[in-house]
Amino acid sequence: MTLQQITGLIQNPGWVERGDNLLIFGASGLGKTHIASSVGHSLIEAGIRVKFVSATHVVQELQVAKQKYGLAGALEKLDKFGVLILDDLGYVKKTDQETSVLFELIAHRYERGSLIITSNQAFNDWDRLFDDSVMTVAAIDRLVHHATIMALEGESYRRKTSLKRKKTE
Numbered sequence: 001m002t003l004q005q006i007t008g009l010i011q012n013p014g015w016v017e018r019g020d021n022l023l024i025f026g027a028s029g030l031g032k033t034h035i036a037s038s039v040g041h042s043l044i045e046a047g048i049r050v051k052f053v054s055a056t057h058v059v060q061e062l063q064v065a066k067q068k069y070g071l072a073g074a075l076e077k078l079d080k081f082g083v084l085i086l087d088d089l090g091y092v093k094k095t096d097q098e099t100s101v102l103f104e105l106i107a108h109r110y111e112r113g114s115l116i117i118t119s120n121q122a123f124n125d126w127d128r129l130f131d132d133s134v135m136t137v138a139a140i141d142r143l144v145h146h147a148t149i150m151a152l153e154g155e156s157y158r159r160k161t162s163l164k165r166k167k168t169e
Contacts, residue, residue, distance in 0.1 A: 009022065019110070056092055
């Protein structure tokens, strides 16, 4: 994805009203979180409610809600945000409980609210995230149906910065 495409998402937030998603994939250190945060911040400036949360954290919160029979209410609380940014989806552990609530969140927001997801794992590796291949396919299907997909490639910016710093020392 180019800077022009990112600018288009920021300047034309109609995708949020439609419940479209932004999916950002790539290895560690390529700027996925930075891009998601920048888009989110710009949407806030446009008057759209945005929540940024690590995927692991929201999954843990939803697990607790489900154990207390309050998952529906917890999902509805997230509906007040036009955009929910789930950072680092690839670090969610593959347990029945976690994948179940993650799928419920994706299914709940489908065509209702936008998701911006960052992940270090491409779709073909999502069987590592979801316990069940049918659930994997269903989650991906819902996410990509109305989505802009960005695949980042290159060398880690953190690694580059570290190497430059070491050369100047």
